[in-house]
Amino acid sequence: MLDGPEGRHAATVSRIGPGEAVVLVDGDGRRGAGTVAAVTGKDVVEVDVDDVQAEPLPDPWLVVVQALPKGDRGETAVETMTEVGVDEVMPWAASRCVTRWREGRGDRALARWRATAAAAAKQSRRARFPVVAGLATTDEVTRRLAGAASGVLLHEEASVPLSMLEPPSTGEVVLVVGPEGGISPEELVVFEAAGATSYRLGPTVLRTSTAGTSALSVLLSRTPRWG
Numbered sequence: 391m392l393d394g395p396e397g398r399h400a401a402t403v404s405r406i407g408p409g410e411a412v413v414l415v416d417g418d419g420r421r422g423a424g425t426v427a428a429v430t431g432k433d434v435v436e437v438d439v440d441d442v443q444a445e446p447l448p449d450p451w452l453v454v455v456q457a458l459p460k461g462d463r464g465e466t467a468v469e470t471m472t473e474v475g476v477d478e479v480m481p482w483a484a485s486r487c488v489t490r491w492r493e494g495r496g497d498r499a500l501a502r503w504r505a506t507a508a509a510a511a512k513q514s515r516r517a518r519f520p521v522v523a524g525l526a527t528t529d530e531v532t533r534r535l536a537g538a539a540s541g542v543l544l545h546e547e548a549s550v551p552l553s554m555l556e557p558p559s560t561g562e563v564v565l566v567v568g569p570e571g572g573i574s575p576e577e578l579v580v581f582e583a584a585g586a587t588s589y590r591l592g593p594t595v596l597r598t599s600t601a602g603t604s605a606l607s608v609l610l611s612r613t614p615r616w617g
Contacts, residue, residue: 398433412437417511417519419445445517448615450539451562452477454602455531457484457569458491463599464499465506467567468522470603472510475610478521479507482531486571491525500524528577531566532584538564541586544605545573546595548588552608555589563609567602 392414406412406426414422414437424439454476456467468479481503483490491499504522511519526534535541539561542552545568557563566573566581573581582588591604610616 392435392437393433395433402432406435413515414439415512415515415517417508417517419447419518421445421517448475448477448518449560450558450613452606452609453480453534453538453562453564454478454606455480455482455526455534455564455566456602457482457567457598458487458489459569459597459599460489463597464489465502467599467602468503468506469510470600471606472507472516472520473514474603474606475615476520476602476606477518478523479503480523480526480531480534482526482528482566484528484569485574485577487569488571496525528580532580534562535564535566535581535586536584538562538585540564541581541584542566542605542609543573543578543581543586543588544568544591544601545578545588546590548590550587550589552589552591552605555587555609555612557609557613559613565602565605565609567598567605569598 408426408428410426412424412426414424420442422439422442424437427436427438429435454471456479458464458481459467471479507520507522539558540563542555542563542565544566591601596604
C-alpha cells in the first residue's frame with residue numbers, strides 16, 4: 391500500500407487507477423512489479439505485488455567527491471549524477487570553495503541534496519538510491535582515496551585523458567571533482583600521495599556542477615554496468 395506523500399503523488403499527480411501496472415522500489419535495491427487494486431481518497435493506493443526482485447550492489451562502486459558549488463548548482467550536480475548512475479556522493483569543503491556550509495545552512499543544504507537524489511532516482515527508475523554522505527574534509531577525502539581500488543582526480547592540466555583509464559572490475563572508484571577555482575596544489579599533493587591519479591576530461595573546462603556527470607559517463611561506458 392502507498393500512502394502519505396508517495397500515495398498522494400500516485401493518486402493525484404500521476405492519477406493512476408485500478409488495473410494499472412506499476413513498479414515499486416524501496417531505494418535499497420528491491421523492485422516490485424504489481425497492479426493497482428484500489429485508490430482511496432487522494433493519498434491511498436493499494437497494490438497487488440506479483441514479483442519482487444533484489445538487485446545486487448553495483449560493482450565497481452562509484453563515488454563522486456563533489457566540491458561545493460555556488461547557488462543551486464549542487465542540486466543540479468546531484469540530480470544529473472544520480473540519473474547517470476552514481477552510487478555515492480560526498481560533498482567536499484575544498485579550500486577554494488566560495489560556498490561554505492555553516493551551522494543550520496549546511497544541514498538545510500545537505501537535506502536538499504538528499505531530497506534531490508531521491509527524486510532523481512525515482513525519475514530515472516532506480517531501485518537503489520545513491521548515498522549522499524555528510525560534508526567531508528580534505529583529510530576524510532584523502533583517507534577514502536587511500537582505500538579505493540582507483541582514485542581519480544579531474545584536473546585541467548593533466549596530460550592523460552580520462553578515456554584512457556581502465557576502471558577496476560570490482561571495488562571503489564573515487565572520483566574527485568574540484569570547485570570552480572580547481573583543486574589546489576596542496577590538495578593535489580596529498581591526494582596523489584594517497585594513490586590518486588590526475589586525468590583530464592577533454593580540451594574544454596567544465597563547470598564543477600557538470601564535470602562529475604560527464605566523467606561518470608566516461609567511466610560507466612568502460613564498465614559492464616553500461617554493457
